[in-house]
Amino acid sequence: MAMGLFGCSEQTPSATEPGLIPVVAETFEVRIPFESFSSNFRVDGGFGHPSQLETTIVAFDANSGDQSVALIEFDGFLRVISYMPPGGSVEVPDSIWTPIGGDLLLFLDSARVGGDEPYRLIAERITEPFEFRNASWNFAVDSLGGGVPWSIPGGGAVESMGEGAWRPSVTDTIRIPIDSTQAARIVRAATGVLGVRVRTDTDGAQIRLRGVDLEIRVRPSLHPEITVPIRPFSDRQTFISSARPAALSGGTQGGAGPSNLLVGGAPAFRSSFSFQLPDSVAAPPALCAGVTPCSVPLTPGTVVYAGIELRSAEQATRLLAPADTTILEIRPVLAPELLPKSPMGPPIQVFGRRIPPDAFRGEAGVLYEVPVTRFVRDVLTGVDFRGNAVPFAVSLVAAPEPSGLGVLSFAGPGSAEAPTLRLILTRSPGVTLR
Amino acid sequence: MTFRRIRLVSSAAARFSFRCVLGGAFAFAGGIAAPTPVSAQSILSSAAGIGAPTQTMDARARMLGGISVGMRGPHWTPTDPAGAARYRLPTISATAEITTESGAGEEPTGRTRFPAFGIAYPYGSNVITLGFSGVLGQEWESEVLRSISFGDGRTIQAFDRFVARGGISALNLGLARNVGSSVSVGVSGGLLLGSLTHIYTRELSPVDVGPEVELYADRGFWQSDGQTVTASVNWDVSPILRVGGGFTWSGDLNLRPSEDTLGEVVDIPLPLTIRLGAEGTLSPGLSMAASWSRADWSEAAEAVGNANAPGAVTEWGTGLEWGRGSIRGRPMPLAVGYRARDLPFSYLGDAVSERAVTGGIGLHLVDSEDIPLARAFLSWERGTRGTGTLDETFWRTSISFRISGR
Numbered sequence: 001m002a003m004g005l006f007g008c009s010e011q012t013p014s015a016t017e018p019g020l021i022p023v024v025a026e027t028f029e030v031r032i033p034f035e036s037f038s039s040n041f042r043v044d045g046g047f048g049h050p051s052q053l054e055t056t057i058v059a060f061d062a063n064s065g066d067q068s069v070a071l072i073e074f075d076g077f078l079r080v081i082s083y084m085p086p087g088g089s090v091e092v093p094d095s096i097w098t099p100i101g102g103d104l105l106l107f108l109d110s111a112r113v114g115g116d117e118p119y120r121l122i123a124e125r126i127t128e129p130f131e132f133r134n135a136s137w138n139f140a141v142d143s144l145g146g147g148v149p150w151s152i153p154g155g156g157a158v159e160s161m162g163e164g165a166w167r168p169s170v171t172d173t174i175r176i177p178i179d180s181t182q183a184a185r186i187v188r189a190a191t192g193v194l195g196v197r198v199r200t201d202t203d204g205a206q207i208r209l210r211g212v213d214l215e216i217r218v219r220p221s222l223h224p225e226i227t228v229p230i231r232p233f234s235d236r237q238t239f240i241s242s243a244r245p246a247a248l249s250g251g252t253q254g255g256a257g258p259s260n261l262l263v264g265g266a267p268a269f270r271s272s273f274s275f276q277l278p279d280s281v282a283a284p285p286a287l288c289a290g291v292t293p294c295s296v297p298l299t300p301g302t303v304v305y306a307g308i309e310l311r312s313a314e315q316a317t318r319l320l321a322p323a324d325t326t327i328l329e330i331r332p333v334l335a336p337e338l339l340p341k342s343p344m345g346p347p348i349q350v351f352g353r354r355i356p357p358d359a360f361r362g363e364a365g366v367l368y369e370v371p372v373t374r375f376v377r378d379v380l381t382g383v384d385f386r387g388n389a390v391p392f393a394v395s396l397v398a399a400p401e402p403s404g405l406g407v408l409s410f411a412g413p414g415s416a417e418a419p420t421l422r423l424i425l426t427r428s429p430g431v432t433l434r
Numbered sequence: 435m436t437f438r439r440i441r442l443v444s445s446a447a448a449r450f451s452f453r454c455v456l457g458g459a460f461a462f463a464g465g466i467a468a469p470t471p472v473s474a475q476s477i478l479s480s481a482a483g484i485g486a487p488t489q490t491m492d493a494r495a496r497m498l499g500g501i502s503v504g505m506r507g508p509h510w511t512p513t514d515p516a517g518a519a520r521y522r523l524p525t526i527s528a529t530a531e532i533t534t535e536s537g538a539g540e541e542p543t544g545r546t547r548f549p550a551f552g553i554a555y556p557y558g559s560n561v562i563t564l565g566f567s568g569v570l571g572q573e574w575e576s577e578v579l580r581s582i583s584f585g586d587g588r589t590i591q592a593f594d595r596f597v598a599r600g601g602i603s604a605l606n607l608g609l610a611r612n613v614g615s616s617v618s619v620g621v622s623g624g625l626l627l628g629s630l631t632h633i634y635t636r637e638l639s640p641v642d643v644g645p646e647v648e649l650y651a652d653r654g655f656w657q658s659d660g661q662t663v664t665a666s667v668n669w670d671v672s673p674i675l676r677v678g679g680g681f682t683w684s685g686d687l688n689l690r691p692s693e694d695t696l697g698e699v700v701d702i703p704l705p706l707t708i709r710l711g712a713e714g715t716l717s718p719g720l721s722m723a724a725s726w727s728r729a730d731w732s733e734a735a736e737a738v739g740n741a742n743a744p745g746a747v748t749e750w751g752t753g754l755e756w757g758r759g760s761i762r763g764r765p766m767p768l769a770v771g772y773r774a775r776d777l778p779f780s781y782l783g784d785a786v787s788e789r790a791v792t793g794g795i796g797l798h799l800v801d802s803e804d805i806p807l808a809r810a811f812l813s814w815e816r817g818t819r820g821t822g823t824l825d826e827t828f829w830r831t832s833i834s835f836r837i838s839g840r
Contacts, residue, residue, distance in 0.1 A: 011542075011543035011544050011545060012543065012545075012573055012574060012575050012597075012599075013477040013535070013543045013573070013574045013575075014477065014543070014574070014575050014576065014577060015477045015574070015575075015576045015577075016576065016577055016578060017576050017578075017782070018576075018578045018580075018594075019782050020574075020576035020596065020782070021576050021578060021594055021596040021634065022596070023594075023596065023634040023652060025594070025634070025636050025650065025652075027582050027590075027592060027636065027638065027650075028584070029584050301650070301651070302650070303648070304636070304638055304643075304647055304648050304649070304650045305638065305643050305644055305646065305647045305648065306646075307644055307646075349646070369644065371644050371645060371646030372646075373646040373647065373648050374646065374648070377648070424638065424643060424647070426636050426638075426650035428634065428650075428652050429696075430652050430654070430695075430696040431632045431633070431634050431652045431653060431654035431695070431696065432654065432696050432697045433484075433630075433632075433654070433656065433689060433697065433700050433738060
């Protein structure tokens, strides 16, 4: 038994002597321009809707005039109220009551806010029906084949409800009082659904609306000496924005023509292209016995690192500069012919690439690299480690999608800052006995 | 800037550990254990050429200074097939070695090997033998941290590693018999089997390059085949002196590359090894043994491009055995010895030689009259190996069993 235990201690003699390594390997770096390693570039938008997000963004940029406004949808009020009369012990129902005023409470994120305080927040009653799940800046109902435009882009015709100034350093809640006239209109409108728009006109403001509460005070007909608060059944929020990425302002989504490489937003953008790697790449003359120009075959085993270099592009408006870190994922497109509705495979990188917001606040041209080594090796091999055929097309997407108001905008093909594929290759003559 | 490496236990290493444990357990149980083809290897010996010749003697021969032929008493070793001629009962012999070695100021390395395993079966006036033993062994690695410049001022760290593993074994079928009362002869022949794997890897620093940097690897694998014949003769000149001689002839060792390995078949001419040895009684209870061997490895070294190889190398050893020791009535011989050898391949252009002081004990566990039924031998070696500028020391413990029965 002792011998058996001895057998477990295996240690290989090891040296740190370069002369014992009979292989002379060369490691070098090459950069391949976007046009040389890709094809079928396209940008598609419209994935997801702001209503899927946890928070609602209210923002304004005076330079561009773009803004993002919150749309809040309240369900109706009970027609019969119930209250405890003075001196009574049993609640009394009453269907005849008179609104005398109310409050709209806005709960705001005071930790993450942009711009200079105080912020002016304006609440307005939307007078046109809309579908909060698909409403956009131009359409109250933005469904395929049945779009209903706003009479005025950005929420249609509205009636003022009130306004308030917000100082994040003081509070995270703002109360907008509602007078009796507006309260009466709200209650009347509430026979169906009440829509409220919240906007700001403070330059640079980017405010997160975490929640709302609407309270209307009414006077019952049987006991006019008291007031009773009533609330709508429920509420929902979304936001719509007038801002569009620069490269798409005059172009088409998913169409031909130069475009920045866009990722994220709400609704979100995706940028897609197909890998079309060259058969060979330029190499140091040492690998060709001093002969120039020297090129070597691009084979899976030689690629020890591959990364797509992306450079931030100038934003058309401050509204679209991401306010938070965005996770960028590269996902294989399983059926490129079905783009933009192709199913996608799991992300090439398990955790994605975290892109901080700083790159899109200052000068353009900040470099970000997304590693794609294993995918490039698979593309060169033609199959993945399971033996399945590798899709050559990929989409750059934000995770989760939609990601928020901000859009990652990188210089696209045709520009001097276009993406490049950085490869680090290692080659050796191989292992021989002599 | 430095980077840390995460080392993965290779499947080969895992397989080997399993094999050692299994082999050790079998050896202990006296069962059929497949000997591993390589003997203890160090960086100085096995990193040169195609490795070091495996010393296949058993623990008794080793404690006497590495006697390769002419040892008294019935025994089986791959280098002395005639030694089995005096077996009168079927016998199994097995040897295990545990070796640790270290260079100056370096962490010691160690391993367990089973250099030889044999069966002797008397049939009529002959003894048929079947043996499996090591011939050549190579197991080492070299690791180097380099800085690679991209030419624009940027440098990255790269960790280069070269691993060589492999061994050539001999599977031999032999015949031994006595010629008259004082001479025994033996011959065995068989196949050379084994393989050689060389792996080169380069790992770039993820700190310098990025988080998804992959390993670069080149691998070479060669399957070996060849033939070998060993013959020996022992002559009891008198009741107190035995002399012996023998040789091993081998054809070319053919190393055939796998499909994904570069190069053609490499034919390595293995040398003819000549051996002489003797053991005699100096005084009652005290005997002395000595042996010498020589082989010319010039052509083999040339075939593998080993520069400044020493060419013809010799190996000799001598030892004294005191046979009057006993424990609880069982004979317990004690021995001390010394041996020296030159290794056939140079290490980075320098010839390597090895010296060792040896010693050990034997245990005659069960004897039936004058027929040994169960014997065990335990030997120790303390040696040095060096090129003149580079030295390493080693400890080796060997244990052998000979079990006989009807």
